[in-house]
Amino acid sequence: MSQPSTVDPRPRVEQGPDGRYRVEGIRCPSCGEVAAFAWPRCPACRSGVGPASFGPDGTVWSSTVVRIPVPGRTPPYVLAYVDLDDGPRVLAHVTGPGAPIGGRVRLAPPSADGDVTVEVLA
Amino acid sequence: MTVAVHGVGTSHFGRQPHRDLVALAADAVQEAFLDAGTDDIDAVWVGTVFGPPGVAQRVLRAMGVTGIPVVTVENACASGTTAFAEAHEAVRTGRHGRVLALGLEQMSTAFAGAITPEPTDPEGRSGLALPALYAMAAARYLHLGLATPEQLAAVSVKNHAHALHNPRAQYSGRHTVAEVLASRMIADPLTLLQCCPTSDGAAAAVLAPATGGAREVTVRGVALRSGAPWNHRSPHVWGHDLVRRTAMDAFAAAELLDATDVDVAEVHDAFTIGEIVTTEALGFVAPGDGGKAAAAGVTALGGVLPVNPSGGLLSRGHPLGATGLAQLAEIVWQLRGEARGRQVEGARLGLVETMGGGVSVLDGNSCVVAVLEAP
Ligand SMILES: [Zn+2]
Numbered sequence: 001m002s003q004p005s006t007v008d009p010r011p012r013v014e015q016g017p018d019g020r021y022r023v024e025g026i027r028c029p030s031c032g033e034v035a036a037f038a039w040p041r042c043p044a045c046r047s048g049v050g051p052a053s054f055g056p057d058g059t060v061w062s063s064t065v066v067r068i069p070v071p072g073r074t075p076p077y078v079l080a081y082v083d084l085d086d087g088p089r090v091l092a093h094v095t096g097p098g099a100p101i102g103g104r105v106r107l108a109p110p111s112a113d114g115d116v117t118v119e120v121l122a
Numbered sequence: 123m124t125v126a127v128h129g130v131g132t133s134h135f136g137r138q139p140h141r142d143l144v145a146l147a148a149d150a151v152q153e154a155f156l157d158a159g160t161d162d163i164d165a166v167w168v169g170t171v172f173g174p175p176g177v178a179q180r181v182l183r184a185m186g187v188t189g190i191p192v193v194t195v196e197n198a199c200a201s202g203t204t205a206f207a208e209a210h211e212a213v214r215t216g217r218h219g220r221v222l223a224l225g226l227e228q229m230s231t232a233f234a235g236a237i238t239p240e241p242t243d244p245e246g247r248s249g250l251a252l253p254a255l256y257a258m259a260a261a262r263y264l265h266l267g268l269a270t271p272e273q274l275a276a277v278s279v280k281n282h283a284h285a286l287h288n289p290r291a292q293y294s295g296r297h298t299v300a301e302v303l304a305s306r307m308i309a310d311p312l313t314l315l316q317c318c319p320t321s322d323g324a325a326a327a328v329l330a331p332a333t334g335g336a337r338e339v340t341v342r343g344v345a346l347r348s349g350a351p352w353n354h355r356s357p358h359v360w361g362h363d364l365v366r367r368t369a370m371d372a373f374a375a376a377e378l379l380d381a382t383d384v385d386v387a388e389v390h391d392a393f394t395i396g397e398i399v400t401t402e403a404l405g406f407v408a409p410g411d412g413g414k415a416a417a418a419g420v421t422a423l424g425g426v427l428p429v430n431p432s433g434g435l436l437s438r439g440h441p442l443g444a445t446g447l448a449q450l451a452e453i454v455w456q457l458r459g460e461a462r463g464r465q466v467e468g469a470r471l472g473l474v475e476t477m478g479g480g481v482s483v484l485d486g487n488s489c490v491v492a493v494l495e496a497p
Contacts, residue, residue, distance in 0.1 A: 005242065008247065009241075009242055009243060009244040009247050010244045010247050010248055011244065033351060033353075034353075035351075035483065036244075037244070037483075043351045043483060043484075044350070044351050061258075061262065061354070062258035062259070062261045062262040062265070062359075063258065063261060064254050064257035064258050064261055064309045064310050064311075065307075065309065065310045066249065066251060066253075066254050066309050067306075067307050067308060067309060067310075068235055068236055068251060068253065068308050068309070069234075069235060070236070070238070070239060070249050070251050071238050072249075073249045077249065079248075079249070079250060079254055079258070080258075081258055083353075083354040087354075088353055088354065089352075089353045089354050091244070091245045091248050091250055091482065092248075093248070093249075101261065101262065101265040102265070115248050115249070116248065
């Protein structure tokens with residue numbers, strides 16, 4: 001484990017004028033790859049990329065409940081890989097007891113600590 | 123030039139906080155030198171993940187291995203096999219005549235439990251402990267009906283039983299599927315007995331040109347790859363595609379079409395789902411049949427294709443940098459017919475696969491697949 005720098009590596013989540021939350025990332029004009037990070041080039045084809053925002057809704061690819069101690073966190077907590085609509089797969093914390101695979105979720109305000117967070121849509 | 127493994131050695135595996143890396147590495151290196159019949163080496167590749175700066179030279183000087191090129195590599199759980207792959211390439215190309223590959227790791231003094239997620243990685247900073255990454259692959263398999271909880275547990279039952287015959291394994295036992303499923307939940311659906319333990323250990327191999335010696339295990343082919351982006355466009359769970367691509371490279375290098383002729387394998391079972399996905403990715407079984415194969419004994423000792431006769435990472439233990447070379451040592455012993463109670467009778471072709479993760483977006487930091495042939 002290395003020491004964290006002052007730069008937070010997690011995806012940046014912004015609230016739009018419509019009140020919804022979106023992940024600020026990139027889209028590759030050459031191959032269509034998307035990523036939730038402000039990288040200078042496409043991770044799949046090395047092309048230059050442009051900024052893109054993703055969300056607010058997505059589908060749960062998979063999820064789990066972490067029940068072991070992790071430094072700085074209190075188990076249990078729910079994690080999910082969420083495929084944002086027309087966007088990348090992001091790791092998110094889930095409000096509530098679980099996130100059914102295939103279920104629809106929506107980006108919520110990031111946690112106080114800065115975690116990407118989703119809520120399960122009814 | 124064809125390369126052979128001329129000698130292998132390992133330490134004991136387990137929680138050994140009372141021993142340091144100098145002592146653990148000495149066990150592995152001295153045994154490998156004795157096995158090879160020589161300590162005359164020209165270069166060393168060392169694999170470690172959490173080893174402190176200078177650890178390679180620090181442990182090697184204690185055995186008089188000084189004044190020659192020493193290179194330290196890190197590729198997460200595949201660090202030891204990366205050292206092996208690079209040592210192999212150094213001999214194959216004639217850069218060096220005889221090379222030592224060494225893997226080492228001391229986890230018990232660094233972590234109380236699971237590895238602390240890496241805070242400079244987006245998903246590590248988000249609290250993605252490695253068991254949770256594999257747990258999401260397992261949950262996906264269960265959701266799609268590609269495996270059952272009982273089939274996941276069968277991998278643990280099998281590998282713990284294999285380890286009964288491995289005196290250097292950290293854990294062994296005759297568990298039942300019910301016991302595995304009833305052990306403490308770590309990250310749903312993976313229970314404690316489906317997760318590799320915290321381990322200390324070292325393993326080593328001496329590589330040199332093949333001369334047809336009676337104890338030389340020939341390296342038929344080795345491949346190493348880093349992961350590609352893994353996302354909503356990927357048809358498979360995390361890790362599958364990297365293992366598949368690396369295996370195809372290794373089979374091509376070995377002049378094999380596929381895994382058909384492999385008799386015994388050591389693969390990356392840090393978590394039960396890992397062995398299931400890997401046996402599918404390697405082509406040992408059809409897609410979706412990995413769990414069924416484990417439950418039916420296909421991959422058990424005595425089965426059609428025994429996987430992880432050593433007990434695997436689940437039971438032998440998983441000192442990250444040492445793991446790949448421990449897998450290699452097991453396959454060398456198997457192909458020389460020296461594996462005693464866990465011997466796969468008549469094994470001629472063996473395979474080693476190691477898979478490292480921890481960089482988000484990619485379907486693996488690195489994977490190494492090697493194909494080896496009996497003397
Ligand atoms: Zn691209």
